[in-house]
Amino acid sequence: MAAPQRAWRDWVxxxxxxxxxxxxxxxxxxxxxxxxxxxxxxRSYRLLPYEVTAPLGYGLxxxxxxxxxxxxxxxxxxxxALVGALLMIGFIVAIASVWYRGISIDCGCFGGGGxxxxxxxxxxxxxxxxxxxxxxxxxxxxxxxxxxxxxxxDRLFPPVDIH
Amino acid sequence: MANPxxxxxxxxxxxxxxxxxxxxxxxxxxxxxxxxxVLLVVILAVVLIxxxxxxxxxxxxxxxxxxxxxxxxGTNPNSVKDGIGIAQDKAKPGAPVVQLYADxxxxxxxxxxxxxxxxxxxxxxxxxxxxxxxxxTFLDRLGTNKSTNPAIxxxxxxxxxxxxxxxxxxxxxxxxxxxxxYTTEQLRSxxxxxxxxxxxxLTQFQSCFDTRATATFVDQQNKFNTAYTTAQYTKLGGxxxxxxxxxxxxxxxxVNGKRLDTTKLDAANQASLLEAIxxxxx
Numbered sequence: 001m002a003a004p005q006r007a008w009r010d011w012v013x014x015x016x017x018x019x020x021x022x023x024x025x026x027x028x029x030x031x032x033x034x035x036x037x038x039x040x041x042x043r044s045y046r047l048l049p050y051e052v053t054a055p056l057g058y059g060l061x062x063x064x065x066x067x068x069x070x071x072x073x074x075x076x077x078x079x080x081a082l083v084g085a086l087l088m089i090g091f092i093v094a095i096a097s098v099w100y101r102g103i104s105i106d107c108g109c110f111g112g113g114g115x116x117x118x119x120x121x122x123x124x125x126x127x128x129x130x131x132x133x134x135x136x137x138x139x140x141x142x143x144x145x146x147x148x149x150x151x152x153x154d155r156l157f158p159p160v161d162i163h
Numbered sequence: 164m165a166n167p168x169x170x171x172x173x174x175x176x177x178x179x180x181x182x183x184x185x186x187x188x189x190x191x192x193x194x195x196x197x198x199x200x201v202l203l204v205v206i207l208a209v210v211l212i213x214x215x216x217x218x219x220x221x222x223x224x225x226x227x228x229x230x231x232x233x234x235x236x237g238t239n240p241n242s243v244k245d246g247i248g249i250a251q252d253k254a255k256p257g258a259p260v261v262q263l264y265a266d267x268x269x270x271x272x273x274x275x276x277x278x279x280x281x282x283x284x285x286x287x288x289x290x291x292x293x294x295x296x297x298x299x300t301f302l303d304r305l306g307t308n309k310s311t312n313p314a315i316x317x318x319x320x321x322x323x324x325x326x327x328x329x330x331x332x333x334x335x336x337x338x339x340x341x342x343x344x345y346t347t348e349q350l351r352s353x354x355x356x357x358x359x360x361x362x363x364x365l366t367q368f369q370s371c372f373d374t375r376a377t378a379t380f381v382d383q384q385n386k387f388n389t390a391y392t393t394a395q396y397t398k399l400g401g402x403x404x405x406x407x408x409x410x411x412x413x414x415x416x417x418v419n420g421k422r423l424d425t426t427k428l429d430a431a432n433q434a435s436l437l438e439a440i441x442x443x444x445x
Contacts, residue, residue, distance in 0.1 A: 035209065157190055
């Protein structure tokens with residue numbers, strides 16, 4: 001049987017996977033080298049109880065790297081997109097909340113974190129939220145339509161209904 | 164009209180399809196389980212390694228005290244020791260409870276301590292105040308232990324009975340460049356010498372410092388003091404309220420749980436400190 005023509009939506013899916021996947025891989029990877037700083041960044045949001053901040057600070061970068069890798073290779077795309085979407089919603093809520101409460105911090109999105117100059121923080125919050133909304137859109141696309149071009153899952157688990 | 168041989172073929176095909184689908188599902192679940200398991204193992208390993216790296220023992224300094232305001236505020240529900248008291252046994256009945264929240268890396272804390280540190284120790288020893296130092300190490304970001312190391316030294320100094328002197332020596336020796344950090348030489352030799360430790364006591368101090376024997380206490384201290392001051396900060400409305408902001412900064416001095424504005428004190432008039440303490444205590 002001839003290879004079926006790829007739908008254009010499959011290529012959109014691939015783009016969504018790569019954009020979200022590469023950003024998550026970078027964000028997590030840059031934090032992996034300094035996990036205490038990641039914990040500190042989580043704390044600077046002043047949102048969560050102290051006990052929760054350490055596991056979250058250690059766990060988030062690893063989760064980001066894992067989800068990023070799954071998306072890039074195209075494995076368990078829908079589950080990875082779901083986790084990615086939840087992460088983005090969490091980040092958007094957290095940044096909006098520090099913005100609303102007048103706390104001036106570096107979002108710690110790609111490492112770093114902690115208090116910064118108020119003007120600098122206020123200038124970056126809208127862009128950070130916009131970026132995360134864009135990434136949430138990528139995740140949502142894949143959540144609704146996980147099929148995409150050049151996905152590893154198509155090779156490992158080829159659809160069985162076509163004979 | 165149904166052809167029996169066709170329908171048998173179809174049934175066979177459907178059976179085959181179902182078997183293939185089941186095999187595909189098994190494969191997916193299997194690989195999914197492997198991915199999740201690897202993820203869990205990595206997270207667990209990272210957490211264990213990062214905890215192990217900190218190391219340190221669980222020696223509690225003899226003059227460790229509990230900040231009862233933190234217990235009342237619910238930020239330290241189990242009454243874990245979170246400060247080091249200075250001559251608290253000498254405090255007169257009803258003496259104001261004075262607490263100093265500080266980070267050894269904070270330049271403002273150095274300025275305050277150089278202005279009033281000696282007087283505070285004297286007031287404590289004469290029983291005028293019930294004094295404790297509540298160390299925070301929040302300026303630390305990992306890799307660095309620049310706030311934690313002097314705090315460990317200070318707690319080890321308390322084991323040898325020279326916490327007030329060591330505490331003064333730390334601030335006196337604070338690097339002029341903020342964030343440069345204390346050298347091991349300073350913490351291990353210079354400050355204990357300034358605090359009057361020699362011979363056997365110095366050796367004991369150094370062994371305590373080298374093994375980070377008071378690390379657990381220091382960590383608890385930071386945790387509960389940060390939790391308490393952050394809770395006050397949040398309760399007072401956060402960044403927009405200057406009073407809340409002061410609760411979120413160091414140095415922070417409280418008298419009977421109420422904040423004393425240290426920026427209004429005059430270092431040239433040492434007697435003004437006790438007056439301000441009494442006025443705040445009410």
